[in-house]
Amino acid sequence: MLTWPQPCTDTSTQNLDLIIKMDPEMDRQLKVGFIGAGNMAFGITKGMMSGNILSGNIKVSAPSIRNLGRFQELGVPVTHSNTEVVCGSDVVFIAVKPHLVPHVLAEISPHVTDRHIVVSVAAGVTLATLEELLPENSVVIRMMPNLPCLVQEGALLFARGSNAKPEDGALLRSLLHRCGLVEEGPETWLDIHTGLSGSGVAFVYLFAEALAEGAVKMGMPSALAHSIASQTVLGAGRVLCDSGKHPAQLRAEVCTPGGTTIYGLHTLEQGGVRAATMSAVESATERARELGRRSSARCTK
Numbered sequence: 001m002l003t004w005p006q007p008c009t010d011t012s013t014q015n016l017d018l019i020i021k022m023d024p025e026m027d028r029q030l031k032v033g034f035i036g037a038g039n040m041a042f043g044i045t046k047g048m049m050s051g052n053i054l055s056g057n058i059k060v061s062a063p064s065i066r067n068l069g070r071f072q073e074l075g076v077p078v079t080h081s082n083t084e085v086v087c088g089s090d091v092v093f094i095a096v097k098p099h100l101v102p103h104v105l106a107e108i109s110p111h112v113t114d115r116h117i118v119v120s121v122a123a124g125v126t127l128a129t130l131e132e133l134l135p136e137n138s139v140v141i142r143m144m145p146n147l148p149c150l151v152q153e154g155a156l157l158f159a160r161g162s163n164a165k166p167e168d169g170a171l172l173r174s175l176l177h178r179c180g181l182v183e184e185g186p187e188t189w190l191d192i193h194t195g196l197s198g199s200g201v202a203f204v205y206l207f208a209e210a211l212a213e214g215a216v217k218m219g220m221p222s223a224l225a226h227s228i229a230s231q232t233v234l235g236a237g238r239v240l241c242d243s244g245k246h247p248a249q250l251r252a253e254v255c256t257p258g259g260t261t262i263y264g265l266h267t268l269e270q271g272g273v274r275a276a277t278m279s280a281v282e283s284a285t286e287r288a289r290e291l292g293r294r295s296s297a298r299c300t301k
């Protein structure tokens with residue numbers, strides 16, 4: 001049975017305030033809440049649970065039952081009450097669609113105190129907007145994850161708000177380290193991260209699809225071509241991450257003079273793949289900036 005909105009009486013986590021800010025290793029005691037139960041909340045939850053966070057210390061809210069079942073299957077308590085999530089959590093993720101953020105923040109604001117760390121993953125909603133919509137001195141972090149968090153291979157970049165201290169960022173890193181790569185940077189990089197990594201996964205899928213179609217054109221059955229293309233992308237990514245080498249160096253290492261790879265690379269360069277990819281990141285970044293400006297205007301109206 002789901003619990004419906006209840007008064008904010010849970011003070012059981014308040015004594016953790018000092019501990020969590022001083023010792024990020026205390027993950028297992030942390031209470032983590034998600035407002036919104038969509039794909040992103042689910043991906044981050046799965047990543048956190050493969051680390052030190054206990055399912056019983058997470059709580060997720062959403063208005064309908066639609067997305068809650070998969071959290072229940074993981075042993076994560078669920079509710080329809082956003083305030084219940086806030087009152088029982090030290091770290092609260094705002095994981096609703098960007099246009100719903102003002103509505104949700106207005107609802108939870110009376111219950112947000114300086115013991116909370118509020119982490120928004122809503123695309124385009126700026127730190128200034130979040131801080132304006134939450135009580136003064138609220139500790140706010142804006143983060144851009146990407147969907148591979150689902151398989152603990154995400155790329156996450158966050159920026160701290162004006163009241164969030166380096167130790168709050170350290171706590172977030174510790175909490176999310178099993179979701180993938182977690183980095184901190186200035187807020188202006190978040191839109192670039194959206195173009196590079198949020199949208200970048202789709203660019204990689206396009207490339208994988210084209211690789212497979214090339215093989216189909218040359219006579220390989222489609223299913224086999226697609227699984228080999230997927231494994232090629234996975235393997236190349238793993239070597240790139242693990243070797244620490246620049247991609248140009250790895251590329252040179254597979255190019256035998258006069259061999260097949262240099263012939264193929266020449267064809268790719270003639271097709272403008274490098275310029276097109278750079279332009280794709282640029283267009284996606286510009287679009288993220290544009291959506292962010294619109295979202296800020298809407299949120300602060």
Ligand SMILES: NC(=O)c1ccc[n+]([C@@H]2O[C@H](COP(=O)([O-])OP(=O)(O)OC[C@H]3O[C@@H](n4cnc5c(N)ncnc54)[C@H](OP(=O)(O)O)[C@@H]3O)[C@@H](O)[C@H]2O)c1
Pocket residue numbers: 035036037038039040041061062063064065066067068082095096097098100103104121122123144145146147198
């Ligand atoms: N998906 C991505 O790749 C990605 C990447 C980076 C950032 N983000 C950001 O992550 C956020 C969530 O995206 P998503 O893809 O996870 O969205 P989603 O799958 O559509 O999920 C949205 C969730 O919000 C819930 N919700 C709606 N109104 C609510 C309310 N008033 N109170 C509490 N919960 C409410 C929905 O409830 P129901 O379950 O009842 O429908 C649903 O569970 C967005 O702001 C997006 O910009 C997403």
